[in-house]
Amino acid sequence: MTAVLYDVPGPSAKRRYLTGSIVAGVVLLAVLAVVIARLAAQDQFTAEKWSALVNPTDSDFVQVWALLANGLQNTLVAAALAMVLSLVIGTVLAVIRLTSAPWYRWAVVGVVELFRGLPVVVLIFFASRVLPEIGVDLPIMWFLVIGLTAYNSVIIAEIVRAGVNSLPAGQREAALAVGMTRGQTLRLILLPQAFRVMLPTLISQLVVILKDTALGFIISYPELLQTGQIIIQNLDNPIPMYFTIALIFIAINYALSKLAEYMERRLSRARRTPAGPPGKTLAGAEMTGD
Template identity: 55%
Template sequence: MSSGTLLYDALGPRAGRRVRWFGVVTGAVTLGVLFLVGEKLATEGQLSADKWGPLIDPANPRFSTLWSFLAGGMLNTLIVAVLAIVCAMAFGTAMALLRVTSQPWYRWFVVSVIELLRGIPVVLLIFFLARVLPEIGIEFSTLTFLVMGLALYNGVVIAEIIRGGLQALPRGQKEAAQSLGLSSWHTLRLVLLPQAFRMMLPALIGQLIVVVKETSLGFILSYEELLRRGQIAIQSLHNPLQMFFTIAVIYIVINLGLTLLTRRLERGARKKAPGTPADDKTPAAPLPSPAALPEVRV
C-alpha cells in the first residue's frame, strides 16, 4: 500500500490509462448529448430572446418587473423556511428528549406520534392541516398551515437524528456527569445534548436544506412563494422551460450557500470539540532533558 492512500493502492500504468480513456469518452458523450439538446431547443425556438429576455436581459421592458415579482416570492420562501426551521428544531428537540427520558407507561405514545408523522407524506400532511382543521373550527393563515406542516414532518426527522446522536455518545459521558452530582436533566442539557448537536451537525443542516426545498409545496395552498410566483409569471410570459430553469438555479444557489455554511460550522465545531488536536502551527512543548528527570531508586 502506498503512503499516499489509505484504502487502496495507487493505480498502475494500465489502470491509469483505462481511467483516463473512460474520462475522455464520458466527457465526449456528455458534450454530444448537450449539443443535441441545445440544437433541439434552438430548433423549437426555446433559446430565443423573447423567452429568455425577461429573465436575463436588463434592457428588456419586463426584466425589472419580473425580478421584483420573483424577489417577493423569494422573500416569502425564506420567511417560510426560517419559521419552519425554528419550529422544527424546537419540536424535534422536544420529541427527542421525550423519547429518551420517557417512562415505559407513556413511551408508546411518544413513539407512535413520531412514527405516524414520519409515515405521512409531507404533501398530505400540509393538505390535511389546511383543509381539515378549518372544518372543525381551527382557522389559521395559509402561511401558518404551511409552516405547521413542514415543522411537524421535519421535526420528527430531526428528533430521530438527535436521538441517534445521543445514543452514539460514549456511556462514560453520562456516568462522569452523574459522578459529579448532576441530575439527569442537567446531565442531558449540559453534557449530552451539546455533544449530540455537535456530532449530528451535518445531518441536521442537511435536513434544514430539505426544509428549504419543501417550501415549494406551498403552491398546493396557493401561497405565493418562489415556485408559485414563477407559475403566475409563466401565464403571461409563456416561457415555462426558461422560468423553471431559472427557479431551479435559484434553489441550487440557496442550497449551495447552506452547504458551505454547513462545512464552516462543522469545522468550527470540530475545533471547539474537547480532545481536538492542537493546530499544527502551534509549537510543541520541549521535552525535559534526562538530567532534569528525578532519579528513581529500585
C-alpha cells in the same frame, strides 16, 4: 493488491464497464439532444424568452424580478419558521423519547413513526383542508409551515436521539455520579455534544426544509416556484424561468452547505484547542507548592 470490500475487476470486467458507460452516455446524450431540439422548435431558447430575465431594458424586467423577489421572500420566511419550529419541537420530542418511562414511551414512538411515514405533501394538504374545517383560521403560509414542521420535527428528533446515543456511556454515568439529575445531564452534557456531532446532518435536513417549501404551490402559497408559474402563464417562458428558479435554490442551498462546513471546522478547532498554555497549570502548582 487485494480489495477488502470487493474484488478488483479483471480486464474483461473493465471492458464491460467501459462499454456500458459509453452506451449509457450515448443514450443520455441522444435523449438530451431530442429534448433540446423539441424545446428549440418551441422557441424556448430565443432571446425573446430570456429578455424579461436578463435584459434590464425590457419592459417586464423590473416587474418580473420584483415578483421573484417577493416569492423568494415568502419562501425564506416560511422556511425560517419551519426550521426554527422543527428544531425546537424535534429537540423536545427527542428529550421526551430519551427520558420517557416505558409505559408511555410507545405513544411518543407512535407519533414519531406516524409522521415519518407520511409524505410531507400529504401533511401540507391535510393542514390546509382540515384545520379550517375545525375552526382554525390561519394565513395560508402557516398551513405550509405546519405541514413542514410536522414532518421535519420527527426527522430532527431522530437525528438528535441518534446523536445522544452515539456518545460514550461514561459521560452520562459520570454526570449522574457527581449528583446531576437525569434532566441536567441531558441538557448540560449530552445535548450540546449531540448537536455538534450531528451538525452536518441537521444542516442537511434544514436544506430539505428549504427545498420542500416549493410544495406550497399545492395550496397556492405564493412562494418562489408558485410565483414563477404565474410569470410563465403570462410570458410563456418555462425553460428560462425554471432555470432561474433552480439557480436561486442552488445558490441558497450551497450557502447553507458551506455554512455547515464552516461551523463544523470551527467546532473541530474549538475541541482541539487546549484550555491554556502548556505548562501553566504545572508552573502554578509548583509555585503554590513552594
